[in-house]
Amino acid sequence: MSEPAQGLGTLPRDIHAALKTDPTRVPQLLTGVDLGGAPDLWRTALAAVNLRLGEIIRDVPERGLDRVVREVRDLLMAVWVLESAGALRFSEEGLPVVNRFANAIQSAMRKIAPPLPKKVKLNAPTRKVLPLSPTAVAVAFDDLMLLRGLIEIGDYTRQPDKERDRHVGFLDDWRRQTWEGARVASWERCRELVLSAPIDWSVPGRRFSREAAMELLEAIHRRRQDHITRIPNVSMLACQRCGRFEGRERVRCSVCSRMFCGRCRARTSDLCLADYVRPRYGNIPPETRLSLGSEARNLCARYRLDEHTRDEAFVKALAEMDIKVTFMDAHPAEGAEEQDAKGIWHLRLKHREYASTKRQCFAAMARATLRRLALPADADLEAYFVDTCLGIPIEDALTWNDER
Ligand SMILES: [Zn+2]
Numbered sequence: 256m257s258e259p260a261q262g263l264g265t266l267p268r269d270i271h272a273a274l275k276t277d278p279t280r281v282p283q284l285l286t287g288v289d290l291g292g293a294p295d296l297w298r299t300a301l302a303a304v305n306l307r308l309g310e311i312i313r314d315v316p317e318r319g320l321d322r323v324v325r326e327v328r329d330l331l332m333a334v335w336v337l338e339s340a341g342a343l344r345f346s347e348e349g350l351p352v353v354n355r356f357a358n359a360i361q362s363a364m365r366k367i368a369p370p371l372p373k374k375v376k377l378n379a380p381t382r383k384v385l386p387l388s389p390t391a392v393a394v395a396f397d398d399l400m401l402l403r404g405l406i407e408i409g410d411y412t413r414q415p416d417k418e419r420d421r422h423v424g425f426l427d428d429w430r431r432q433t434w435e436g437a438r439v440a441s442w443e444r445c446r447e448l449v450l451s452a453p454i455d456w457s458v459p460g461r462r463f464s465r466e467a468a469m470e471l472l473e474a475i476h477r478r479r480q481d482h483i484t485r486i487p488n489v490s491m492l493a494c495q496r497c498g499r500f501e502g503r504e505r506v507r508c509s510v511c512s513r514m515f516c517g518r519c520r521a522r523t524s525d526l527c528l529a530d531y532v533r534p535r536y537g538n539i540p541p542e543t544r545l546s547l548g549s550e551a552r553n554l555c556a557r558y559r560l561d562e563h564t565r566d567e568a569f570v571k572a573l574a575e576m577d578i579k580v581t582f583m584d585a586h587p588a589e590g591a592e593e594q595d596a597k598g599i600w601h602l603r604l605k606h607r608e609y610a611s612t613k614r615q616c617f618a619a620m621a622r623a624t625l626r627r628l629a630l631p632a633d634a635d636l637e638a639y640f641v642d643t644c645l646g647i648p649i650e651d652a653l654t655w656n657d658e659r
């Protein structure tokens with residue numbers, strides 16, 4: 256099923272054995288191990304995870320829900336430890352392999368907490384509520400938090416809405432099973448049980464938020480009843496730069512491999528801000544950055560420009576800088592600029608009110624500023640000016656330290 260990974264010795268076999276029989280052994284196996292260079296290890300791990308899941312979902316009523324939710328949690332934690340060690344940083348058929356782990360675990364969990372039947376048939380056996388002890392409630396919710404985290408770092412952008420709804424429905428089915436089993440009747444009681452419980456597990460380099468999980472799951476529960484409650488835009492997983500749980504999106508930087516929120520990532524590439532700005536702007540002399548930055552900010556303040564401002568405000572501002580803007584379908588999409596015999600600059604743009612149009616206008620302002628300051632026409636200086644106009648905290652990102 257899997258080729259032996261080079262230089263890892265018995266580790267793949269040990270990981271397989273641990274995942275299959277006792278996933279709580281995985282963290283000690285991986286202490287200090289970097290699996291970023293083992294592109295096939297995930298196959299071994301996934302095969303073992305599937306074997307383990309088969310074992311967990313077998314005879315759930317007999318083995319009791321307490322034990323089952325703990326086993327799911329231990330398996331999820333082991334998968335997160337593998338992720339943190341770099342074993343899941345790979346893609347297969349265009350999708351991150353973490354998708355496969357999340358899907359496998361979610362479909363097993365769905366068998367443990369199936370949706371309520373749509374119609375109750377008279378001859379159907381009565382639904383059995385499995386008891387759950389109050390101390391296991393936090394574990395059951397950690398299951399959802401850790402699973403949801405895997406989904407957030409995966410790629411579900413191509414997932415159909417129906418599947419997405421099914422996922423949300425499942426989260427609430429698991430919540431309902433937990434409440435029924437432990438006789439929890441309110442979110443107040445639920446929070447009390449979950450937030451006061453000790454966390455007896457950890458994943459190196461990753462921080463999770465039970466508060467964020469509660470917020471999300473409560474909103475999903477309420478929305479199922481009232482159809483209007485807004486689903487909060489929170490992540491289960493802390494951004495590895497700012498530590499916030501805001502924003503669902505988490506992007507792995509292709510240089511440093513850490514995971515970042517929307518604010519701490521570059522918008523136009525899969526890079527964190529530090530790895531985006533350093534190679535571009537790190538070599539520009541500080542005094543040049545300082546003067547260009549303040550020119551950019553002053554112009555934006557004076558003409559009230561940002562990336563959402565209407566085109567006409569840009570046209571007016573550029574006119575005052577002796578740049579005449581014209582829009583035509585025949586103009587190139589990337590824009591064109593030239594100076595006529597009278598010394599007037601002409602900026603030719605194609606699309607009105609596009610994000611790219613705003614960037615092209617900021618770039619024309621950048622070039623005009625470089626000319627005025629007698630600085631060379633330079634793509635990096637121009638980009639520095641434009642990124643400043645777009646509100647990217649370049650100077651801050653240049654000084655980020657490299658802690659991993
Ligand atoms: Zn962040």
Ligand SMILES: [Zn+2]
Binds near residue numbers: 512513528
């Ligand atoms: Zn990075």
